[in-house]
Amino acid sequence: MIKKIKSSLSEKILFIFLISLAVFTFSSFYLIKNKCLFVKELDLDKLKISDPKNLAIMDVECGKVAIELYPQVSPKSVERFKYFINSGLYNNSAFYRVIENTLVQAGDLEFGYHDNLNYFKIGSGGSKLGKLKSELSNDYEFKAGTVAMARGEFDTEDSEFFIILKDIPLYQGEYTPVGKVIFGLNALKKIKVGNKTDYVLRPDYIKEFQLLEN
Numbered sequence: 001m002i003k004k005i006k007s008s009l010s011e012k013i014l015f016i017f018l019i020s021l022a023v024f025t026f027s028s029f030y031l032i033k034n035k036c037l038f039v040k041e042l043d044l045d046k047l048k049i050s051d052p053k054n055l056a057i058m059d060v061e062c063g064k065v066a067i068e069l070y071p072q073v074s075p076k077s078v079e080r081f082k083y084f085i086n087s088g089l090y091n092n093s094a095f096y097r098v099i100e101n102t103l104v105q106a107g108d109l110e111f112g113y114h115d116n117l118n119y120f121k122i123g124s125g126g127s128k129l130g131k132l133k134s135e136l137s138n139d140y141e142f143k144a145g146t147v148a149m150a151r152g153e154f155d156t157e158d159s160e161f162f163i164i165l166k167d168i169p170l171y172q173g174e175y176t177p178v179g180k181v182i183f184g185l186n187a188l189k190k191i192k193v194g195n196k197t198d199y200v201l202r203p204d205y206i207k208e209f210q211l212l213e214n
Contacts, residue, residue: 065184
């Protein structure tokens with residue numbers, strides 16, 4: 001009769017360690033591949049909406065982002081922003097500039113579409129509507145979630161916008177605010193960042209952008 005060989009304590013410990021390592025490796029791989037795993041879904045019924053006409057919904061890779069627009073703060077810029085949303089011009093616009101846990105930027109309607117990126121000119125394109133005058137507010141505080149028009153010099157705002165992912169007091173009175181994220185900030189934090197620069201290779205993009213009333 002063949003005698004059954006019992007595993008030693010060290011062999012049992014090694015076996016448990018290998019199993020645990022395999023489980024950890026698989027879990028880590030799964031989480032990396034599923035970066036949107038813990039992002040909550042938008043439930044409009046739970047949002048406190050003061051004016052449906054000034055609520056925009058932006059669909060990104062990890063979910064939907066609700067943005068309340070502030071025409072009382074910057075009427076001309078919000079009007080322009082709404083025009084781009086309603087016309088579908090922001091759809092497929094790439095988040096080409098992303099600073100991790102700080103801001104995301106999109107809206108280059110000339111060189112910044114996801115399926116037609118021009119890495120040499122991205123960030124310099126605009127619309128056919130011309131430049132806007134800056135609508136600055138010394139009272140508006142740039143808290144996490146603020147949506148503002150991007151620009152180089154003052155009075156050169158056009159189509160590009162950025163969303164800050166943390167409080168940036170230095171931006172107060174320096175950029176034109178158009179609204180604020182009231183849901184979905186975590187989805188924005190999952191947007192792909194660049195490895196060594198602010199400009200992202202093969203970036204994430206806006207799948208769809210629309211006003212709630214539409």
